[in-house]
Amino acid sequence: MKMKKMLAVGLTCSLAAMLxxxxxxxxxxxxxxxxxxxxxxxxxxxxxENVSTMQKLVDKFNNQNTDVEVTLNSPADAGTVxxxxxxxxxxxxxxxxxxxxxxxxxxxxxxxxxxxxxxxxKTINDSYMQMVYDINGDKxxxxxxxxxxxxxxxxxxxxxxxxxxxxTIPETWDEFIEVCEKxxxxxxQPFELSxxxxxxxxxxxxxLAPATQPEGFLDAKKEGTATFLGTHEEVLEKYSKLVNYAQxxxxxxxxxxxxxxxxxxxxxxxxxxxxxxxEIKKTNESINLDMFAYPATNDKSKxxxxxxxxxxxMVTNQCKNPEAAKRFVAxxxxxxxxxxxxxxxxxxxxxxGVVQEDASVAGLAKDIADGKVTDFVDHYYPNGYNxxxxxxxxxxNKANGMDESENIAATLKKCDEQYDxxxxx
Amino acid sequence: MNKHRNNHxxxxxxxxxxPVAALFFLLHTVPFLKGIFYSxxxxxxxxSWEFIGFKNFLQFFKDPSIKQxxxxxxxxxxxxxxxxNVLSLSLACGLNGKIRGKNLxxxxxxxxxxxxxxxxxxxxxxxxxxxxxxxxxxxxIPGLSVNILGTSKAWLGVxxxxxxxxxxxxxxxxxxxxxxxxxxxxxAASVDGAVGLQRFIKITFPLIAPFFTINMVLSVKSFLMAFxxxxxxxxxxxxTATTTISMLIYKRGFDGGQFAYQSANAVILFLVVASxxxxxxxxxxxxxxxxx
Numbered sequence: 001m002k003m004k005k006m007l008a009v010g011l012t013c014s015l016a017a018m019l020x021x022x023x024x025x026x027x028x029x030x031x032x033x034x035x036x037x038x039x040x041x042x043x044x045x046x047x048x049e050n051v052s053t054m055q056k057l058v059d060k061f062n063n064q065n066t067d068v069e070v071t072l073n074s075p076a077d078a079g080t081v082x083x084x085x086x087x088x089x090x091x092x093x094x095x096x097x098x099x100x101x102x103x104x105x106x107x108x109x110x111x112x113x114x115x116x117x118x119x120x121x122k123t124i125n126d127s128y129m130q131m132v133y134d135i136n137g138d139k140x141x142x143x144x145x146x147x148x149x150x151x152x153x154x155x156x157x158x159x160x161x162x163x164x165x166x167x168t169i170p171e172t173w174d175e176f177i178e179v180c181e182k183x184x185x186x187x188x189q190p191f192e193l194s195x196x197x198x199x200x201x202x203x204x205x206x207x208l209a210p211a212t213q214p215e216g217f218l219d220a221k222k223e224g225t226a227t228f229l230g231t232h233e234e235v236l237e238k239y240s241k242l243v244n245y246a247q248x249x250x251x252x253x254x255x256x257x258x259x260x261x262x263x264x265x266x267x268x269x270x271x272x273x274x275x276x277x278x279e280i281k282k283t284n285e286s287i288n289l290d291m292f293a294y295p296a297t298n299d300k301s302k303x304x305x306x307x308x309x310x311x312x313x314m315v316t317n318q319c320k321n322p323e324a325a326k327r328f329v330a331x332x333x334x335x336x337x338x339x340x341x342x343x344x345x346x347x348x349x350x351x352x353g354v355v356q357e358d359a360s361v362a363g364l365a366k367d368i369a370d371g372k373v374t375d376f377v378d379h380y381y382p383n384g385y386n387x388x389x390x391x392x393x394x395x396x397n398k399a400n401g402m403d404e405s406e407n408i409a410a411t412l413k414k415c416d417e418q419y420d421x422x423x424x425x
Numbered sequence: 426m427n428k429h430r431n432n433h434x435x436x437x438x439x440x441x442x443x444p445v446a447a448l449f450f451l452l453h454t455v456p457f458l459k460g461i462f463y464s465x466x467x468x469x470x471x472x473s474w475e476f477i478g479f480k481n482f483l484q485f486f487k488d489p490s491i492k493q494x495x496x497x498x499x500x501x502x503x504x505x506x507x508x509x510n511v512l513s514l515s516l517a518c519g520l521n522g523k524i525r526g527k528n529l530x531x532x533x534x535x536x537x538x539x540x541x542x543x544x545x546x547x548x549x550x551x552x553x554x555x556x557x558x559x560x561x562x563x564x565x566i567p568g569l570s571v572n573i574l575g576t577s578k579a580w581l582g583v584x585x586x587x588x589x590x591x592x593x594x595x596x597x598x599x600x601x602x603x604x605x606x607x608x609x610x611x612x613a614a615s616v617d618g619a620v621g622l623q624r625f626i627k628i629t630f631p632l633i634a635p636f637f638t639i640n641m642v643l644s645v646k647s648f649l650m651a652f653x654x655x656x657x658x659x660x661x662x663x664x665t666a667t668t669t670i671s672m673l674i675y676k677r678g679f680d681g682g683q684f685a686y687q688s689a690n691a692v693i694l695f696l697v698v699a700s701x702x703x704x705x706x707x708x709x710x711x712x713x714x715x716x717x
Contacts, residue, residue, distance in 0.1 A: 080470070087473065195575065195663070196554070196572065196574065196575050196659075196662070196663075197660070198660070198662050198663070248570070248571060249558060249570070249571040249572055249575060250575075251571070251572070251575030251576065251663055252553075252554060252558070252571050252572020252573070252574055252575025252576065253554070253572065253575070254550070254554060257554060257555070383681065383682050384677060384680060384681025384682050384683065386676075386681070389661070389662065389664055389665050390664070392662050392663045392664045393663065393664025393665065393666075394664075395663075396575075396576070396577060396663040396664050396666070399575075399576070400577060417489075421488075422681075
């Protein structure tokens with residue numbers, strides 16, 4: 001029995017130990033040296049998906065500039081790698097990263113060069129520059145990074161089904177509901193929702209919240225002078241109303257299953273971003289679909305496309321040859337190169353005059369070109385804020401038949417509590 | 426004794442033990458100690474950090490999400506342990522009888538254990554998400570026409586899969602236990618008139634008590650640390666309804682920048698599991714000693 005006891009305790013301890021195990025990172029060191037007049041620059045890119053396109057652009061730049069040699073480095077789990085290198089004071093020369101709280105941390109650490117004086121800045125759409133200023137650690141109007149590519153979210157719809165039901169693209173909230181009614185009347189299921197993967201709950205929130213929340217809410221919330229309770233009731237009321245037009249099992253449908261149903265024409269609309277379009281086309285190559293901006297309110301001027309900075313370019317203060325690095329950034333933002341990127345990566349360009357012409361997202365392209373965009377609000381909530389779990393619980397309560405106003409109040413209270421725990425400012 | 430100590434011991438024994446011990450220490454013990462170390466800091470998983478004493482552990486007792494995760498985990502572990510042991514013991518008794526196709530059945534029952542939990546999770550994800558609702562809709566049963574993993578009963582779905590998979594290993598252990606029981610004892614028992622359930626309770630079960638002990642300890646331990654099946658099937662949802670302690674540690678520790686805080690959570694989970702196991706062994710072994 002002694003042996004068994006030891007075995008049991010030993011196994012118990014060892015398995016528990018696994019849980020406590022830490023993670024280790026492998027920071028890559030960059031070989032920077034200036035030999036024979038050629039400037040070697042390391043270009044650190046955070047997206048694995050765009051490696052081939054980035055490499056094409058880097059090769060093109062290297063061919064055009066004999067005095068500079070740019071090397072692309074696109075590691076897995078780039079955020080962790082970058083943060084680790086930051087602590088080791090071993091920074092790359094040029095960074096391509098999304099416009100999220102990592103960028104904010106980089107600006108706060110003061111390691112990025114101010115690119116405000118760059119000529120190329122004049123070609124960038126103002127709304128995207130505003131997003132950069134909003135996520136600057138000090139909120140200053142300085143370009144520590146220049147937007148290079150944007151993504152977008154809204155409503156994806158099946159154009160054939162819209163035609164069949166005789167409805168047109170809604171521009172206001174009331175029209176939106178009317179479209180849902182008409183689709184239902186024509187025997188077409190208006191929405192396919194996939195809340196089993198709880199992140200798909202966020203796109204609607206990201207469209208509804210910025211259009212309905214009070215002016216300056218995000219800053220006030222950060223300072224602790226505002227609450228979700230009392231300001232975000234409309235968001236949940238409207239959201240809850242839309243869910244009534246979805247399939248019965250919206251809580252048990254996964255993202256993949258939802259995309260598949262939509263691709264097979266089982267529903268007229270999906271609420272998600274451009275990234276879902278290639279997934280849908282995997283199931284049904286010939287589907288006719290387009291996107292429109294989420295009509296969150298009855299005030300047309302408030303209904304904007306939710307679009308965030310997917311990639312922005314930065315130059316660090318450890319860069320040995322800032323002039324060459326800036327030349328590289330300007331090169332990337334040349335209309336021709338930007339066009340190549342958005343065509344291959346299914347993205348939008350913040351560069352004025354560079355338009356995404358793919359028919360599947362044509363409905364958004366005009367709004368984006370006009371600068372009628374708003375950023376993803378959830379990028380402004382604290383790191384680790386699990387809004388999707390809170391909202392998932394809201395809809396679970398709804399499915400269980402909980403009283404609506406009680407559910408809304410309880411959910412918003414939870415939103416506040418969890419925000420305040422994480423808000424360390 | 427002294428004479429033996431001076432005898433030459435073949436280096437082969439050291440060669441067998443030392444490399445594994447070194448690897449174990451390096452890959453297991455060191456990260457474990459590091460985890461304990463970081464639980465006393467405010468490290469986010471990167472960047473600078475400082476010692477903050479027992480702050481993480483104090484916060485632990487005030488955190489509502491931790492309370493919820495512990496509540497769910499204990500409910501889950503208790504249900505799973507009871508179900509797995511009852512079912513696998515009866516399965517083992519059946520397989521120990523002189524039935525036809527015994528070996529084929531044994532192999533079949535052992536199959537789930539050889540598959541990875543993640544794979545099983547994904548397979549059942551499909552069954553719960555597509556096959557069962559499809560059947561429910563055709564048959565017109567509203568209770569079956571939605572994915573159970575998207576309802577407040579999601580934990581029952583996860584429980585089912587966990588029990589289904591875990592039974593294999595426990596059945597194996599019970600079966601080997603049953604095979605150690607001497608046939609003569611049964612003959613003697615039948616002479617005394619003990620048959621059926623009575624024979625099982627009075628004779629068989631006490632004799633396989635050590636196997637019951639090991640099964641209970643291993644079940645409780647593995648269910649308190651349930652992770653893979655939850656990760657594959659619900660991701661802790663809907664809401665936070667199926668978030669186990671391990672799931673919380675992973676989610677908040679790696680995504681939420683709470684590395685040190687969740688290390689403290691892991692240290693506490695370790696202490697909880699270790700003390701429950703020791704407690705179980707004490708109680709169950711005392712009982713074993715009594716019946717033997």
